[in-house]
Amino acid sequence: MSLTRLLAIAGFVLAVLAVLAVEWAARRPSSRIPTLGDVSALVMRYDVGGIPVGRLAILSFWFWLGWHFLAR
Amino acid sequence: MEQRPELTVEPVSPWARAQVMLPVFVPFALLGGLLPSFSLAANLYVLALGGGLLLAGMSSRLPRRAAPVTLLPGVAWWLVPVAVFVVVEVITFGMGSTHDYPTLSLLADPLLDGYLVRSMAYFGWLAGFWGLVRR
Numbered sequence: 001m002s003l004t005r006l007l008a009i010a011g012f013v014l015a016v017l018a019v020l021a022v023e024w025a026a027r028r029p030s031s032r033i034p035t036l037g038d039v040s041a042l043v044m045r046y047d048v049g050g051i052p053v054g055r056l057a058i059l060s061f062w063f064w065l066g067w068h069f070l071a072r
Numbered sequence: 073m074e075q076r077p078e079l080t081v082e083p084v085s086p087w088a089r090a091q092v093m094l095p096v097f098v099p100f101a102l103l104g105g106l107l108p109s110f111s112l113a114a115n116l117y118v119l120a121l122g123g124g125l126l127l128a129g130m131s132s133r134l135p136r137r138a139a140p141v142t143l144l145p146g147v148a149w150w151l152v153p154v155a156v157f158v159v160v161e162v163i164t165f166g167m168g169s170t171h172d173y174p175t176l177s178l179l180a181d182p183l184l185d186g187y188l189v190r191s192m193a194y195f196g197w198l199a200g201f202w203g204l205v206r207r
Binding site: 045072 | 164177
Protein backbone atom coordinates (compact mmCIF):
# COMPACT_ATOMS: atom_id res chain seq x y z
CA MET A 1 0.00 0.00 0.00
CA SER A 2 1.40 3.40 -0.97
CA LEU A 3 2.02 6.08 1.62
CA THR A 4 -0.43 8.48 -0.03
CA ARG A 5 -3.20 5.86 0.05
CA LEU A 6 -2.47 5.17 3.70
CA LEU A 7 -2.57 8.89 4.50
CA ALA A 8 -5.87 9.31 2.65
CA ILE A 9 -7.45 6.42 4.57
CA ALA A 10 -6.05 7.80 7.83
CA GLY A 11 -7.52 11.20 7.00
CA PHE A 12 -11.01 9.80 6.43
CA VAL A 13 -10.79 7.70 9.59
CA LEU A 14 -9.65 10.80 11.49
CA ALA A 15 -12.65 12.75 10.18
CA VAL A 16 -15.05 10.01 11.35
CA LEU A 17 -13.35 9.84 14.76
CA ALA A 18 -13.57 13.64 15.02
CA VAL A 19 -17.34 13.47 14.35
CA LEU A 20 -17.76 10.86 17.08
CA ALA A 21 -15.60 12.85 19.51
CA VAL A 22 -17.46 16.14 18.97
CA GLU A 23 -20.85 14.40 19.21
CA TRP A 24 -19.74 12.69 22.42
CA ALA A 25 -18.58 16.03 23.83
CA ALA A 26 -21.88 17.64 22.80
CA ARG A 27 -23.90 15.04 24.68
CA ARG A 28 -22.10 15.57 27.95
CA PRO A 29 -24.07 17.41 30.68
CA SER A 30 -23.78 21.20 30.49
CA SER A 31 -21.92 20.96 27.19
CA ARG A 32 -21.59 24.20 25.22
CA ILE A 33 -21.33 22.26 21.96
CA PRO A 34 -24.57 21.57 20.06
CA THR A 35 -25.21 18.05 18.82
CA LEU A 36 -25.10 17.33 15.10
CA GLY A 37 -28.89 16.95 15.23
CA ASP A 38 -29.26 20.43 16.70
CA VAL A 39 -27.01 21.94 14.04
CA SER A 40 -28.98 20.18 11.31
CA ALA A 41 -32.30 21.25 12.83
CA LEU A 42 -31.29 24.90 12.92
CA VAL A 43 -30.03 24.84 9.33
CA MET A 44 -33.27 23.16 8.28
CA ARG A 45 -35.29 26.02 9.74
CA TYR A 46 -33.59 28.50 7.41
CA ASP A 47 -36.18 30.03 5.07
CA VAL A 48 -35.79 32.56 2.28
CA GLY A 49 -39.01 34.32 1.33
CA GLY A 50 -41.09 31.53 2.82
CA ILE A 51 -39.17 28.86 0.89
CA PRO A 52 -37.57 26.31 3.24
CA VAL A 53 -34.17 26.52 1.59
CA GLY A 54 -32.28 24.97 4.48
CA ARG A 55 -34.66 22.03 4.76
CA LEU A 56 -34.59 21.40 1.03
CA ALA A 57 -30.79 21.61 0.96
CA ILE A 58 -30.22 19.17 3.83
CA LEU A 59 -32.79 16.63 2.62
CA SER A 60 -31.55 16.88 -0.97
CA PHE A 61 -27.97 16.39 0.19
CA TRP A 62 -28.96 13.22 2.08
CA PHE A 63 -30.92 12.01 -0.94
CA TRP A 64 -27.87 12.56 -3.17
CA LEU A 65 -25.62 10.80 -0.64
CA GLY A 66 -27.74 7.64 -0.85
CA TRP A 67 -27.88 7.77 -4.61
CA HIS A 68 -24.13 8.37 -4.89
CA PHE A 69 -23.08 5.47 -2.68
CA LEU A 70 -25.88 2.97 -3.25
CA ALA A 71 -27.12 3.45 -6.80
CA ARG A 72 -24.74 5.21 -9.10
CA MET B 73 -26.83 24.96 35.15
CA GLU B 74 -27.35 26.27 31.65
CA GLN B 75 -30.56 25.02 30.04
CA ARG B 76 -30.50 23.84 26.46
CA PRO B 77 -32.95 25.79 24.34
CA GLU B 78 -34.54 22.74 22.71
CA LEU B 79 -36.05 21.12 25.79
CA THR B 80 -39.63 21.72 24.69
CA VAL B 81 -41.35 18.38 24.13
CA GLU B 82 -43.91 18.04 21.35
CA PRO B 83 -46.56 15.30 21.33
CA VAL B 84 -45.55 12.62 18.82
CA SER B 85 -47.85 10.27 16.97
CA PRO B 86 -47.01 6.67 17.93
CA TRP B 87 -46.32 5.66 14.31
CA ALA B 88 -43.84 8.52 13.91
CA ARG B 89 -41.61 7.27 16.71
CA ALA B 90 -38.21 5.82 15.85
CA GLN B 91 -39.08 2.58 17.66
CA VAL B 92 -41.90 2.07 15.16
CA MET B 93 -40.27 3.38 11.99
CA LEU B 94 -36.79 1.88 12.28
CA PRO B 95 -38.02 -1.75 12.11
CA VAL B 96 -40.01 -0.76 9.02
CA PHE B 97 -36.75 0.17 7.31
CA VAL B 98 -35.16 -3.25 7.93
CA PRO B 99 -36.91 -5.12 5.06
CA PHE B 100 -36.31 -2.16 2.76
CA ALA B 101 -32.59 -2.27 3.63
CA LEU B 102 -32.40 -6.05 3.18
CA LEU B 103 -34.04 -5.73 -0.23
CA GLY B 104 -31.83 -2.82 -1.24
CA GLY B 105 -28.74 -4.84 -0.35
CA LEU B 106 -29.63 -7.23 -3.17
CA LEU B 107 -29.47 -4.52 -5.83
CA PRO B 108 -25.98 -3.96 -7.27
CA SER B 109 -24.54 -0.50 -7.90
CA PHE B 110 -24.99 1.02 -11.34
CA SER B 111 -28.03 -1.17 -12.00
CA LEU B 112 -31.32 0.30 -13.16
CA ALA B 113 -33.10 -1.43 -10.28
CA ALA B 114 -30.80 0.18 -7.69
CA ASN B 115 -31.30 3.60 -9.26
CA LEU B 116 -35.08 3.26 -9.31
CA TYR B 117 -35.13 1.85 -5.77
CA VAL B 118 -33.06 4.71 -4.33
CA LEU B 119 -35.03 7.28 -6.31
CA ALA B 120 -38.33 5.84 -5.05
CA LEU B 121 -37.29 5.59 -1.39
CA GLY B 122 -35.38 8.88 -1.38
CA GLY B 123 -38.08 10.67 -3.32
CA GLY B 124 -40.74 9.46 -0.92
CA LEU B 125 -38.78 10.50 2.14
CA LEU B 126 -37.87 13.85 0.54
CA LEU B 127 -41.55 14.55 -0.09
CA ALA B 128 -42.40 13.44 3.46
CA GLY B 129 -39.70 15.74 4.78
CA MET B 130 -40.96 18.73 2.82
CA SER B 131 -44.55 18.07 3.89
CA SER B 132 -45.82 19.85 6.97
CA ARG B 133 -48.08 16.94 7.91
CA LEU B 134 -45.42 14.97 9.78
CA PRO B 135 -44.68 15.99 13.36
CA ARG B 136 -41.28 17.61 13.84
CA ARG B 137 -39.03 17.78 16.85
CA ALA B 138 -38.48 21.15 18.45
CA ALA B 139 -35.42 22.90 17.04
CA PRO B 140 -33.07 25.07 19.09
CA VAL B 141 -33.63 28.79 18.66
CA THR B 142 -29.91 29.52 18.68
CA LEU B 143 -26.83 27.36 18.62
CA LEU B 144 -24.52 26.98 21.57
CA PRO B 145 -21.17 28.80 21.20
CA GLY B 146 -19.21 25.60 20.75
CA VAL B 147 -20.71 25.03 17.29
CA ALA B 148 -17.33 25.89 15.75
CA TRP B 149 -16.01 22.52 16.95
CA TRP B 150 -18.00 20.93 14.14
CA LEU B 151 -15.67 22.63 11.68
CA VAL B 152 -12.85 20.30 12.79
CA PRO B 153 -14.22 17.05 11.24
CA VAL B 154 -15.59 19.00 8.28
CA ALA B 155 -12.21 20.58 7.61
CA VAL B 156 -10.34 17.27 7.90
CA PHE B 157 -12.76 15.59 5.50
CA VAL B 158 -12.76 18.47 2.99
CA VAL B 159 -8.96 18.69 2.91
CA VAL B 160 -8.52 14.94 2.29
CA GLU B 161 -11.38 14.74 -0.22
CA VAL B 162 -10.24 17.81 -2.19
CA ILE B 163 -6.64 16.60 -2.38
CA THR B 164 -7.56 13.06 -3.46
CA PHE B 165 -10.16 14.32 -5.92
CA GLY B 166 -7.67 16.82 -7.31
CA MET B 167 -5.13 14.04 -7.82
CA GLY B 168 -7.66 12.20 -9.95
CA SER B 169 -9.19 9.77 -7.41
CA THR B 170 -6.77 6.96 -8.19
CA HIS B 171 -5.61 3.92 -6.23
CA ASP B 172 -2.83 5.97 -4.62
CA TYR B 173 -5.11 8.97 -4.02
CA PRO B 174 -8.51 7.43 -3.26
CA THR B 175 -11.59 9.55 -2.57
CA LEU B 176 -14.13 8.31 -0.05
CA SER B 177 -16.29 6.95 -2.87
CA LEU B 178 -13.43 4.90 -4.28
CA LEU B 179 -12.69 3.44 -0.85
CA ALA B 180 -16.35 2.72 -0.13
CA ASP B 181 -17.20 0.98 -3.41
CA PRO B 182 -15.53 -2.39 -2.68
CA LEU B 183 -16.99 -2.40 0.83
CA LEU B 184 -20.47 -1.71 -0.51
CA ASP B 185 -20.21 -4.67 -2.88
CA GLY B 186 -20.86 -7.02 0.05
CA TYR B 187 -24.51 -7.76 0.86
CA LEU B 188 -24.27 -7.21 4.62
CA VAL B 189 -22.40 -3.89 4.44
CA ARG B 190 -24.64 -2.74 1.59
CA SER B 191 -27.79 -3.58 3.56
CA MET B 192 -26.41 -1.82 6.64
CA ALA B 193 -25.59 1.23 4.52
CA TYR B 194 -29.16 1.23 3.21
CA PHE B 195 -30.48 1.04 6.76
CA GLY B 196 -28.21 3.85 7.92
CA TRP B 197 -29.24 6.00 5.00
CA LEU B 198 -32.96 5.39 5.61
CA ALA B 199 -32.67 5.87 9.38
CA GLY B 200 -30.70 9.09 8.88
CA PHE B 201 -33.25 10.27 6.34
CA TRP B 202 -36.07 9.62 8.80
CA GLY B 203 -34.18 11.50 11.50
CA LEU B 204 -33.89 14.50 9.18
CA VAL B 205 -37.53 14.27 8.12
CA ARG B 206 -38.52 14.56 11.78
CA ARG B 207 -36.28 17.59 12.36
